[in-house]
Amino acid sequence: MNTTTISKSSGVRKGAWTEEEDLLLRRCVEMYGEGKWHKVPIRAGLNRCRKSCRLRWLNYLRPHIKRGDFSSDEIDLILRLHKLLGNRWSLIAGRLPGRTANDVKNYWNTHLQRKLIPLQRQDRKCRVLKITENTIVRPRPRTFSSAKNVSLCSNKSITKTIHKEDGSKENNICEKPIGDAPTDHGIQWWTSLLDNCNEIEEAAAVGSINLEENNKLLSLLHEEISPPINGVSNCMQEGQSGNWDDFSVDIDLWDLLN
């Protein structure tokens, strides 16, 4: 069924893409490269808005996009990264080669969220202290100026709520100046992320949070989530088998994280 419609206001086509449109878009991007999306509809001869063209390319036509079910490794990584990053789908997808932010978001909304909510509802009163899930990391990578040493994390802030034994809460907002070395923004960002882990370690050291549980968490963080070196996602490096096969372990991890 052809569900494509013509927008009355802009006159551009909306709805499902046809094979012909895909072909035109693919040729255009192959010829001119990605970017300059405002020029793509004209260059490709498509009666589509630039947003629609960009989305179609990024989510469907781009080479090496992985289709099909998510592997247990991928699911595990999504769970971990979502715990750290929240709904930062593009960042999470960036750690999953071949997966798009839309894929990850859809998978989360349809598979994981539904399964995990009941887990979150479980009574965890036995835990005296915990790091709650409102740990928010806000790196906002946008475009990168070639002329300036723009930090990837220029507006980064990390907030963390620690629930104390007496029932009170303490919010920590961590704003850290980022060095202006432009060499590897990815390392900077992930290092900053791990700085947050270090703060947890420090809190554990002074006994303000549960040491044992957070040692487990921190070991996982340091082990699994390290800076991407040279643009290669280390978690998916060739030859790394990992020990994520048993998904039941991962559910335990999720429980631990909450």
Add this chain to the structure above:
DNA sequence: AAATCTTCCAACCGCGTGGCC
């Protein structure tokens, strides 16, 4: 077999941000 319900995902929409003038 038909009707209804549920699931899933491609695509749309609105908004925040950065760059440029």
Add this chain to the structure above:
DNA sequence: GGGCCACGCGGTTGGAAGATT
């Protein structure tokens, strides 16, 4: 400094496909 424009992101929606009654 302010306005405009383009890009990128996350939330939401619409409809096809599958499952259930």
